[in-house]
Every structure is written in C-alpha cells, then in structure tokens.
Amino acid sequence: MKKLNNYRRNFLKNSSYFISSLLFSSIFKINTSYSKSKLKPRIIIVGFGIGGATCISYLLKFSKNFDIIVIEKNERIQTCPMSNLVIADIIPYSYISHDFDYMRLKNIKFLNSSVKTIYTSKKIIETEDSSKIDYDYLILSPGINFKNDIDGYNHKDRTIIPHCWNGTKDLFKFKKRLNDLEKKSTIIISAPDYPYRCPPAPYERASLLANFLKRKKKKFKILILDSKDSFTKKEIFLNEWRNYHKESIEWIPKSKGGKVTYFNKKENYVKTSNGSKFKADFINIIPNQKAADILTRSKLNGNKDWCDVNPMTFELKNFRNIFVVGDSIDAGDMPKSAFSANSQAKILATNLVNRIYEKDILSPVFLNTCYSFSSSKRAFSITSWYKLNKKKTRIVSLGSSTTKVDALSHQYYDETRQAYGWYENLVKTLYG
Amino acid sequence: MKKSKLFILLILFPFHIFANDIEINVIIENCKSCHGQNYEGNNYIKSLKPLEKEEFISKMIKYVNSNNDHVMSRISKVLNKKDILKMADEIYEKIE
Ligand SMILES: Cc1cc2nc3c(=O)[nH]c(=O)nc-3n(C[C@H](O)[C@H](O)[C@H](O)COP(=O)(O)OP(=O)(O)OC[C@H]3O[C@@H](n4cnc5c(N)ncnc54)[C@H](O)[C@@H]3O)c2cc1C
Numbered sequence: 001m002k003k004l005n006n007y008r009r010n011f012l013k014n015s016s017y018f019i020s021s022l023l024f025s026s027i028f029k030i031n032t033s034y035s036k037s038k039l040k041p042r043i044i045i046v047g048f049g050i051g052g053a054t055c056i057s058y059l060l061k062f063s064k065n066f067d068i069i070v071i072e073k074n075e076r077i078q079t080c081p082m083s084n085l086v087i088a089d090i091i092p093y094s095y096i097s098h099d100f101d102y103m104r105l106k107n108i109k110f111l112n113s114s115v116k117t118i119y120t121s122k123k124i125i126e127t128e129d130s131s132k133i134d135y136d137y138l139i140l141s142p143g144i145n146f147k148n149d150i151d152g153y154n155h156k157d158r159t160i161i162p163h164c165w166n167g168t169k170d171l172f173k174f175k176k177r178l179n180d181l182e183k184k185s186t187i188i189i190s191a192p193d194y195p196y197r198c199p200p201a202p203y204e205r206a207s208l209l210a211n212f213l214k215r216k217k218k219k220f221k222i223l224i225l226d227s228k229d230s231f232t233k234k235e236i237f238l239n240e241w242r243n244y245h246k247e248s249i250e251w252i253p254k255s256k257g258g259k260v261t262y263f264n265k266k267e268n269y270v271k272t273s274n275g276s277k278f279k280a281d282f283i284n285i286i287p288n289q290k291a292a293d294i295l296t297r298s299k300l301n302g303n304k305d306w307c308d309v310n311p312m313t314f315e316l317k318n319f320r321n322i323f324v325v326g327d328s329i330d331a332g333d334m335p336k337s338a339f340s341a342n343s344q345a346k347i348l349a350t351n352l353v354n355r356i357y358e359k360d361i362l363s364p365v366f367l368n369t370c371y372s373f374s375s376s377k378r379a380f381s382i383t384s385w386y387k388l389n390k391k392k393t394r395i396v397s398l399g400s401s402t403t404k405v406d407a408l409s410h411q412y413y414d415e416t417r418q419a420y421g422w423y424e425n426l427v428k429t430l431y432g
Numbered sequence: 433m434k435k436s437k438l439f440i441l442l443i444l445f446p447f448h449i450f451a452n453d454i455e456i457n458v459i460i461e462n463c464k465s466c467h468g469q470n471y472e473g474n475n476y477i478k479s480l481k482p483l484e485k486e487e488f489i490s491k492m493i494k495y496v497n498s499n500n501d502h503v504m505s506r507i508s509k510v511l512n513k514k515d516i517l518k519m520a521d522e523i524y525e526k527i528e
C-alpha cells in the first residue's frame with residue numbers, strides 16, 4: 001500500500017489544475033487534465049443513506065480525480081423521512097424507496113456489502129465477505145444502532161412490533177399489525193430519551209396513527225409514554241391533539257411516570273419508572289439509541305454513545321483521515337435529522353476536497369428544518385441555523401423558531417407542500 | 433443619522449450573527465436543500481431561476497422584515513443586507 005504522503009505529493013505535482021480557492025461553487029470548475037495520472041487518492045464512503053449520499057453528490061464532480069468507492073449494505077434505500085406517512089397510508093411505499101442509479105454514479109465503484117471491521121492503523125476496511133480494501137480517506141455515515149436498556153425488550157426480537165426507526169421492510173410488518181387491530185384498541189408508543197434520530201418523529205407517529213385509525217373508523221386510545229419531560233414542537237402537537245383527537249392521545253412525561261423500564265411481550269404490557277403498569281394491544285417501543293454498530297465494533301466511538309468529531313471537517317477526534325457525519329456523531333446542538341446530515345455532509349465533502357488540494361478549510365454554518373405532519377393536510381416545522389462556538393469545537397444553535405400554534409389552516413396545509421418539496425429535492429439530488 | 437432612521441435600519445436588520453469568516457457560498461448551499469441543486473425548485477417549492485436579481489433582493493428583504501412565521505422569514509432572519517447582496521451576486525452569476 002502506498003504511503004499517503006507520497007501519494008499526495010505526486011497527486012498534487014501531477015495535477016495541472018490551478019484554482020485560487022476551492023469554494024463550493026468554484027469547486028466544480030477544476031481543469032481535470034491531470035486525471036490521466038494513476039495516482040489518485042482513494043476515498044471510501046460507508047453508507048449510502050442521507051449523509052453518505054450527500055457526500056457522494058458533492059464528490060461526484062471529482063470522480064475522475066479521486067478513486068471513490070461506496071459501500072452500502074442494503075439493496076435499495078428506504079428513507080425514514082416520510083415513513084410515518086406510509087405507515088398511515090397517506091402516501092405509497094414507493095415514495096420512500098429508492099433504487100441505486102448506477103448511471104449517475106459514473107466512475108464511482110459501488111459495492112453492495114456490509115463493512116465488518118475497520119483497521120485504522122493499516123487504513124483498511126473489511127467487508128462481510130472478508131474482502132479487504134485500503135483507503136486514504138474514509139467517510140462513515142452509517143446511522144444509528146439501538147440499545148436494549150428496557151428490561152424484557154430486545155430490538156432484534158422478530159416477534160415483537162418493530163420499532164420502524166431505521167428504514168427497513170419491517171415497516172410492512174408494522175402496518176400489518178396496525179391493520180389487524182380490533183375495533184377498539186389501546187396503543188402505546190414509548191418515546192426514547194435524547195439524543196435520538198428525529199426528535200419530533202415519535203409524536204408525528206402518534207398523530208398519524210390516530211389519523212389512520214380515525215379514517216378506518218376504529219376506536220382507540222394512544223398513550224405516549226415518554227422518557228423525557230418535554231419534546232420539540234410540543235405546544236403545536238398538543239394543540240393538534242386537543243383539536244383533532246380530543247382525549248384519544250395522551251402524553252405521559254417522565255416526571256409523571258412515563259419512562260418505560262419493563263416490557264412483557266407475552267402479556268402485552270409495560271411498566272414504567274414509578275411502578276405503573278400499562279396494558280395495550282399494540283406496543284411500539286422506540287428504543288434509546290447510539291452510534292451505528294460498525295463504529296462501536298471498530299472502537300471509533302471512544303466508549304461513548306456517539307462519535308466525537310472536529311465540526312470543521314468531521315474528522316474523528318482521535319483518528320486521522322476518518323470522517324463521520326450524520327446521526328452517528330455528537331453534533332452539539334444539532335438534532336439528528338436528514339436535513340442536518342445533509343447540511344453537515346456538504347461541509348465534510350467540500351472541506352475534504354479542500355484538504356486534499358491543500359486549500360483553506362471553510363468555516364461552516366449549518367441549517368436544519370424539520371417538518372412534521374399531524375394529518376395529510378396539516379404540517380408544521382422547526383428551523384434553526386447553527387455555527388461553531390468561538391473555539392470551533394462545538395456546533396451551537398443560533399436559536400430555533402417554529403410555525404405559530406395559531407397559524408391559519410392554509411399555512412398548515414402550505415407546510416405539507418413544503419415538506420414534500422424539501423423531500424423531493426433531497427431524494428432527487430441524492431438518488432436521482 | 434437621525435434617531436428614527438437608525439431605528440428603522442435596526443428593525444430592517446436586527447441580527448447579524450454569521451461571523452465575517454463565513455463564505456456566502458456556505459450559506460447558499462443550504463438554500464439548495466429546498467430550492468434544488470440549481471435553484472430549479474419543483475412542484476411544491478418555487479424555482480429561484482425566473483427571478484431577476486433585483487427581485488430576489490427585494491423578496492429577501494421582505495422576508496427578513498416580515499413578522500410572519502413563513503419558513504423563509506424564519507430562515508432569512510439571520511441575514512443582513514450585505515449577505516443578501518452577496519447572495520444575489522453569487523446566485524445570479526452562477527445560475528445555469
Ligand atoms: C420515523 C422517522 C421520521 C423521520 N423524518 C425525518 C424528517 O421528516 N426530516 C428529517 O430531516 N429527518 C427525518 N428523520 C431522520 C433521518 O432519517 C436521519 O436523521 C437520517 O437518515 C440520518 O442520515 P445518516 O446518513 O446518518 O443515516 P442513514 O440515512 O440511516 O444512512 C445510513 C446508511 O448506512 C448503511 N450502513 C450502516 N452500516 C453499514 C455497514 N456496516 N456497511 C455498509 N453500509 C452500512 C445503512 O444501510 C444506511 O443506508 C426521520 C427518522 C425517523 C426514524
């Protein structure tokens with residue numbers, strides 16, 4: 001394996017390009033005549049989800065300059081955004097399921113495999129079929145893994161109602177169990193503690209389950225048992241529930257005994273931290289979360305739940321040339337969302353190119369806007385910009401703002417259109 | 433400058449929170465999340481392409497000044513006039 005320093009020296013020497021600075025827009029105007037050189041740095045990207053696919057969409061313009069390999073374990077991408085709408089039969093499954101458009105990924109090698117181990121000292125990754133591939137730069141956007149910290153609960157148990165928090169076909173199983181509910185039923189949604197993927201999504205799910213069951217003319221009670229005492233867009237959600245579902249959705253915060261500590265799958269009940277017992281026909285436990293398996297297995301998380309990165313570059317604090325982005329990282333004030341992962345990955349990819357070409361590293365700002373639906377005709381959002389603290393060690397919010405609780409119906413309707421607009425542009429850019 | 437004028441200017445641009453070292457392109461990349469890679473928009477969100485540069489500037493200033501909770505008003509609150517002018521130059525020079 002070539003040493004990176006030699007690689008880099010030759011790569012840069014052989015490059016006949018000239019650019020003054022590698023900013024986002026000028027980045028795409030490099031003269032690529034040096035690409036005849038065989039000395040290309042190799043970038044491996046693990047995960048073709050939101051963060052990984054965003055990196056690729058930015059690196060695509062450099063596919064002749066770099067040797068880029070993408071490794072994704074799934075055969076197609078099923079996004080979590082919009083999945084609650086699929087569960088509620090508001091949009092079809094095909095809307096959130098995306099094929100790999102290999103034509104678009106010209107010059108990029110695509111491997112449909114799971115990365116098993118990362119050997120950081122040798123700069124090698126090993127896939128499930130024991131293939132070993134060396135890298136100069138490794139980008140990881142592998143998403144999340146789940147904790148089994150509720151007594152009696154195992155997230156891998158195939159017989160329980162799936163959590164549906166990671167974009168798998170379990171969604172069909174979830175829908176079937178939902179459809180099978182009797183005329184009158186009790187549903188429990190156990191909401192996880194921070195930090196977890198998509199903070200408003202448990203409450204969106206409750207709203208849309210209610211909406212679905214109402215349309216099916218079924219009687220129901222939804223109990224949200226929460227491991228927290230508050231949640232994002234709470235005032236709006238509570239208002240929506242009051243106005244549209246009266247007593248049928250009840251939120252029980254941690255301080256009132258909402259935190260689920262025990263699950264009995266045979267007798268379909270849970271117990272919470274104050275000893276209360278809740279029986280239900282449908283129990284959807286959304287488990288507590290941590291960084292993806294590959295990160296913990298390769299010990300890249302330093303014994304923490306989430307990876308520590310330099311927020312200027314997304315390079316792991318203790319591993320040079322390994323970059324992590326999206327839900328797997330501790331992103332300071334930024335929530336774990338597709339919008340965030342997308343915003344972060346743009347910076348990662350650009351600053352990686354800047355680093356390879358020995359250009360200045362850009363100071364980042366990030367944006368997040370999360371839309372939540374309470375029905376097919378009503379959505380609302382929270383938005384915030386983020387920058388780095390003075391020491392440039394942490395991502396901090398510049399203050400978030402939401403849709404007003406008393407916004408007019410047409411505004412709520414308009415936000416459903418915005419949500420589709422955002423999503424469709426995202427997946428068009430990432431998956432074609 | 434008279435007090436009243438100063439006051440109006442402050443209302444116009446109450447925040448300037450992006451540090452000076454932030455490149456305008458870094459901000460603009462985040463606009464593309466909703467408006468599309470080349471600002472082409474889609475069935476739900478408007479394209480920025482048909483706008484004249486001047487129109488863009490005046491619409492953005494309107495968003496900054498408006499008190500409503502439209503997502504664009506919320507997003508633009510962090511921008512000052514200099515940012516908006518730089519953005520306009522950048523976007524309308526590069527638009528394909
Ligand atoms: C119900 C729900 C609703 C949501 N709604 C929204 C929303 O409306 N807006 C929003 O912004 N966000 C939303 N999110 C959050 C969003 O889904 C995540 O924040 C986003 O997907 C994070 O991107 P990522 O790249 O970190 O992970 P992912 O998108 O999960 O991508 C990780 C990829 O890595 C692959 N992978 C993992 N390990 C390996 C391995 N070892 N080898 C090879 N491949 C591997 C996985 O197969 C996957 O494709 C929602 C989430 C949920 C659960």
